[in-house]
Amino acid sequence: MLTKFYQHILALVFSAQEINGNPHILSNATLGFHIYDSYFNAKMTYHSTMDLLFKLQESVPNYICDRKKNLIAIIGGADADSSFRMADILSLHKIPQLTYGSFALEERNAIESPTFYRISPNAAHQYPAIIWLLLHFRWTWVGLLIVDDESGEKFLKTLEPLLLRNGICLASTGRIQKQPRWDHLQELYGLLSNIYPTLADTKANTVLFHGEAVTMLLLNSLIFYGHYLYDKKVSIEKVWIMTGQVDIALSGFQRAFSYDYFQGALSFTIHSLDVLGFQKFLRNVKPNWTEGNGFLKDFWEQTFNCSFQNSQEPVVDIGSCTGEERLESLPGPLFEMHMTGHSYSIYNAVYAVAHALHAMFLSTSNHRAIMGDKRIDPQDLHPWQLHHFLQDISFNNSAGETMSFNKNKEMGAGFDITNLIIFPNNSFQRVKVGRVDADTSEGRQFVIHEDMIVWHGHFNQGLPLSECNDHCYPGYYKKEAEGKIICCYTCGSCPEGEFSSQEDMVQCTRCPEDQYPSKDHDQCINKIVTFLSFEEPLGITSTLLSVSLSLITALMLGTFIKHHDTPIVKANNQDITYTLLVSLLLCFLCSFLFLGQPKKVTCFLRQATFGIIFSVAVSCVLAKTITVVVAFMATKPGSRIRKWVGKRTTNFILFLCSFIQAGICMVWLGTSPPFPDFDMQSMTMEIVAECNEGSIIMFYIVLGYMGLLSLISLTVAFFARKLPDSFNEAKFITFSMMIFCSVWLSFVPTYLSTKGKYVVAVEIFSILASSAGLLGCIFSPKCYIILLKPELNKKKILISRNN
Structure with a gap:
């Protein structure tokens, strides 16, 4: 006998006594049992069921030869096997069967049986609850121990896909035989080999245990013996998670066993409340209650490890039962004073039958009152008549809960999550730390109070870890390890531009465009807005260069205007010279449009202004070069080109070349003009305030046209470089255009490879360098003669040198 489960019988007795003492329920009938x-045997289950129906000694189906008794309902059993075997017989006779064990209906289609009622919740509600519990504590690498039978395999088959779907893996699965034998040490080693790999995994600190009360007895024995056979090398201090049918129980020979390795275990127990008066009832239980209770004497002897002496034999003091022993002195594994979930279900089952029977009595009484016969003979009532009243029953028990059957004929309100606290004297206390609501009409709910849980001392009261590997901290993500299951992974650093702010992220998250990841990639930091300002060193340098070159150009223009009547100024078209100097001055000044924070006006004007002014400057150079060529070709006798010599040709070249560039810029500004924008991609830690060119194609067309004019000018000047030096600027133009073309040819790849505000700096440098090249190569020699060698700036000197 498992003495702990004797509480189930006492709960039955207690509820029957309460009902028989209650004048409001079954006042004219006595409820017996x-x-x-x-x-735990299939054959005995069938045998006992037949005895209960037909005969106390010999079972003869459909033949009643025992004393008169009216069987109205049966409560049982505690597990799936016994419950369904009883249902095989009871369903044939339409006798209500109220089972108080918690198991999954999927194990057998009991819903279709009209006689099958469940007082305890469906064990299938535990599956999502187990997932929620594991995810709550982030236990992703767990062991599993199951009873080696059909229910255990069903549990494994159902739970494993749910675990994998939620990123939880089974480290190993051990099976415990239901009724094993180990007559030899080798057989014991065989049984231990089925469970100890699960216990030996040091990373799997959480073990799920699915079985029944008898399975728990066997597991306790295997751990007890195995702990010494393995010389205590295997750490069995785990977080045990037990399903609803598992209970901490010890048989008589296990009385001396320690079970402190279950300290801190979390159990899904059938929901129960303290029933008023039950503990007082247990304190008054005495072994002299033997009439009608043949189990009590055996229970008392096994529980208190004593014996009742036969009055005809000599009295033996040692080991004798006095009858004054108290149940509250027993440790929890032998007997509990608090009503367990199974006992609570039995208590409610008895009341359900009583209320249904009471309702049936009232209904029958009303019917007979109408017919004129008020006498009710209980023998006229049949079990099958009770079904209608059972399905509609609803009552409040003494604990204050409303009890009724749902559409699946289930009464269970759910599971309590209890924490097992074991004391040095081998007693224990169950502390309710959570709840699983099984009411599917309102949605399943999971509640856990982590602060109330007491863990095994092995974990130093810290939250136990149960993972295949360490956490991936912020800044890293879980990277699948080749050749391993999903729960075993490596930690990879977040890629550039991404971050992870929590542990064990499956993937990193890209920072918003206006932010960038920190050095450790564990957070995002706001980018700062940058642009080429006047205050920074690069801006100051550009400003000084622009101002200096502008002043030099203005001085050269003033010098040329002052000496406008000298031969060297008059040579090669005086007006084109002034135009070129003015355009170079504007080129230097237009670089200021590129400095400072981009605005709508500056973005609209900068590229078009730069393109037109530079085209004017290059057109002037081209016109001067063509002027030199035409002038010398016109000196040949009979040349027809003489009519092209003059200002009209140079002005036409200047106007035409400049007008084409102006037309291109007008089309650009009219269709897709530049506008202020923010570049958030180029720089990692900065947002670059820039001018979006609008149409990059038009931008390169402007540059391309300017490059075409430069190449034409360079080509013409190159071929005219050997004309007489006195009147020839072709050499200087050739050098200036080589510089100009070199600068802008290098500009394109540099522009494309530079990022941020330095793109603007590259364009400013190209503007200043190319303009300075034209200014220096073309006008510096002339200024040198005008200012330092005025004696050479005479017509007769130039003519004599030419001759």
Whole structure:
């Protein structure tokens, strides 16, 4: 006998006594009961069921030869096997069967049986609850121990896909035989080899245990013996998670066993409340209650490890039962004073039958009152008549809960999550730390109070870890390890531009465009807005260069205007010279449009202004070069080109070349003009305030046209470089255009490869360098003669040198 489960019988007795003492329920009838044991055996289950229906000694189907008794309902059993075997017989006779064990209906389609009622919740509600519990504590690498039978395999088959779907893996699965034998040490080693790999995994600190009360007895024995056979090398201090049918129980020979390795275990127990008066009832239980209770004497002897002496034999003091022993002195594994979930279900089952029977009595009484016969003979009532009233029953028990059957004929309100606290004297206390609501009409709910949980001392009261590997901290993500299951992974650093702010992120998250990841990639930091300002060193340098070159150009223009009547100024078209100097001055000044924070006006004007002014400057150079060529070709006798010599040709070249560039810029500004924009991609830690060119194609057309004019000018000047030096600027133009073309040819790849505000700096440098090249190569020699060698700036000197 498992003495702990004797509380189930006492709960039955207690509820029957309460009902019989209650004048408001079954006032004209007495509720009695018969108790049979199945001995965890299929044959005995069928045998006891037949005895209960037909005969106390010999089972003869459909033949009643025992004393008169009216069987109205049966409560049982505690597990799936016994419950369904009883249902095989009871369903044939339409006798209500109220089972108080918690198991999954999927194990057998009991819903279709009209006689099958469940007082305890469906064990299938535990599956999502187990997932929620594991995810709450982030236990992703767990062991599993199951009873080696059909229910255990069903549990594994159902739970494993749910675990994998939620990123939880089974480290190993051990199986415990239901009724094993180990007559030899080798057989014991065989049984231990089925469970100890699960216990030996040091990373799997959480073990799920699915089985029944008998399975728990066997597991306790295997751990006890195995702990010494393995010389205590295997750490069995785990976080045990037990399903609803598992209970901490010890048989008589296990009385001396320690079970402190279950300290801190979390159990899904059938929901229960303290029933008023039950503990007082248990304190008054005495072994002299033997009439009608043949189990009590055996229970008392096994529980208190004593014996009742036969009055005809000599009295033996040692080991004798006095009858004054108290149940509250027993440790929890032998007997509990608090009503367990199974006992609470039995208590509610008895009341459900009583209320249904009471309702049936009232209904029958009303019917007979109408017919004129008020006498009710209980023998006229049949079990099948109770079904209608059971399905509609609803009552409040003494604990204050409203009890009724749902559409699946289930009454269970759910599971309590209890924390097992074991004391040095081998007693224990169950502390409710959570709840699983099984009411599917309102949605399943999971509640856990982590601060109330007491863990095993092995974990130093810290949250136990149960993972295949260490956490991936912020800044890293879980990277799948080749050749391993999903729960075993490596930690990879977040890629550039991404971050992870929590542990064990499956993937990193890209920072918003206006932010960038920190050095450790664990957060995002706001980018700062940058642009080429006047205050920074690069801006100051550009400003000084622009101002200096502008002043030099203005001085050269003033010098040329002052000496406008000298031969060297008059040579090669005086007006084109002034135009070129003015355009170079504007080129230097237009670089200021590129400095400072981009605005709508500056973005609109900068590229078009730069393109037109530079085209004017290059057109002037081209016109001067063509002027030199035409002038010398016109000196040949009979040349027809003489009519092209003059200002009209140079002005036409200047106007035409400049007008084409102006037309291109007008089309650009009219269709897709530049506008202020923010470049958030180029720089990692900065947002670059820039001018979006609008149409990059038009931008390169402007540059391309300017490059075409430069190449034409360079080509013409190159071929005219050997004309007489006195009147020839072709050499200087050739050098200036080589510089100009070199600068802008290098500009394109540099522009494309530079990022941020330095793109603007590259364009400013190209503007200043190319303009300075034209200014220096073309006008510096002339200024040298005008200012330092005025004696050479005479017409007769130039003519004599030419001759």
